[in-house]
Amino acid sequence: MTTDETSAATTRRQIIRSGVVAGVGVGAAAVVASPASAAAGDPVIMGAVNNDAGTAETVLVGGSSASPTLALNPPAGRPALQIMPVFDQDVPTDLPTGSLAYTHEGDLVIGGKAGTKQYVSTSRWANRTVAIQPKRILDTRAVPSSTIYDQYIAAGRSSVDSTGRLRANSFIHLSLSNLSVASTGRAVGVYVNLTVAGTVSAGVLSAYPASISGRPSTSSLNWWGPNQILSNLAEVQLRALDGRHYCFTIWVNAATSVIVDVSGLILSNPDTY
Numbered sequence: 001m002t003t004d005e006t007s008a009a010t011t012r013r014q015i016i017r018s019g020v021v022a023g024v025g026v027g028a029a030a031v032v033a034s035p036a037s038a039a040a041g042d043p044v045i046m047g048a049v050n051n052d053a054g055t056a057e058t059v060l061v062g063g064s065s066a067s068p069t070l071a072l073n074p075p076a077g078r079p080a081l082q083i084m085p086v087f088d089q090d091v092p093t094d095l096p097t098g099s100l101a102y103t104h105e106g107d108l109v110i111g112g113k114a115g116t117k118q119y120v121s122t123s124r125w126a127n128r129t130v131a132i133q134p135k136r137i138l139d140t141r142a143v144p145s146s147t148i149y150d151q152y153i154a155a156g157r158s159s160v161d162s163t164g165r166l167r168a169n170s171f172i173h174l175s176l177s178n179l180s181v182a183s184t185g186r187a188v189g190v191y192v193n194l195t196v197a198g199t200v201s202a203g204v205l206s207a208y209p210a211s212i213s214g215r216p217s218t219s220s221l222n223w224w225g226p227n228q229i230l231s232n233l234a235e236v237q238l239r240a241l242d243g244r245h246y247c248f249t250i251w252v253n254a255a256t257s258v259i260v261d262v263s264g265l266i267l268s269n270p271d272t273y
Helices: 003-018 180-184
Strands: 100-102 108-111 117-119 128-139 153-155 170-175 187-197 203-209 221-223 230-237 239-241 244-252 257-267
Touching: 128 170, 180 187, 180 244, 180 257, 187 203, 187 221, 187 244, 203 230, 221 230, 230 257, 244 257
Parallel strands: none
Antiparallel strands: 100 108, 108 117, 128 257, 153 170, 170 244, 187 230, 187 257, 203 221, 203 244, 239 244
C-alpha cells in the first residue's frame, strides 16, 4: 500500500466513524446532518433538499423479508417519522389504500380497504366498555350512622336526612376516583344500577354528569307511590367536580333512600384493564 493509499483509507475510516457518508470515491465523501427529501422520480439523498414534487409521488423500490424498503432509526429524543397535520375536511373520503394522514383535530387517518377513509383507533376518541365486579358505592340508609361510603361521596352528604333518605329536590355527588380501574383506565362513563327504597310519595330520580350547568329534565328512574322498591340500569357520563375526578350526580324530587351499584365502566385507556 502506498503512502497516498494509506492516507485515503484513513480519511474514509475517519468519515465513517464521524457521520454518514454520501457518495463514493475520494473527494465525493461528505458528512451530512440535514433532513432528506426528494421530488418524484429522484433518489432520496441525505443532505439534499428537493421538495418540489408537485402532485407526483416518490416511490421507494427494494427491500426483502429480511431488509425493509425503508428503516427509520432516529437519534434519542427525536421522532422516527413526523407527519405534518392537515384539516380533516382536506383529507379526501376516497383516500388511496395504504395512505396515511394526520389531522389538526388529532386523528390518524389511513386509506383503508377499497380506498375508503378510515380512522385509526386512539385513546382520543376510541373507548372500551368493560364489566367489573359489582361495587356498591352508596346506600343512603347507612349514611347517618356510618362513613363506609364517604370515600365515594364528593359532595352533598348533608342532603341525606336522619332516616337515611335523600331529601326531596336534593342531590348527592359521587366519585369513582377511589376505584383503581376507573383512574388507571381513565373512565369517561359508568354503568350503575340505581335503586330507590322506602319511598314516601311518587317521584323521579335523575343521574347525570357532575358539574354540568343545569339539571337535565330527563329521569333515570320513576316511581308512583310510597313504600316502593324499584331499580334501573343507567349509563352516565363522568366529569370532574371541585378537584375530584370521575364524578356524577344523583338528584331526586321526592324523599327516598337511594342505593347505587357500579357494574361497568367505559374506559378511554382500555389497555390498562
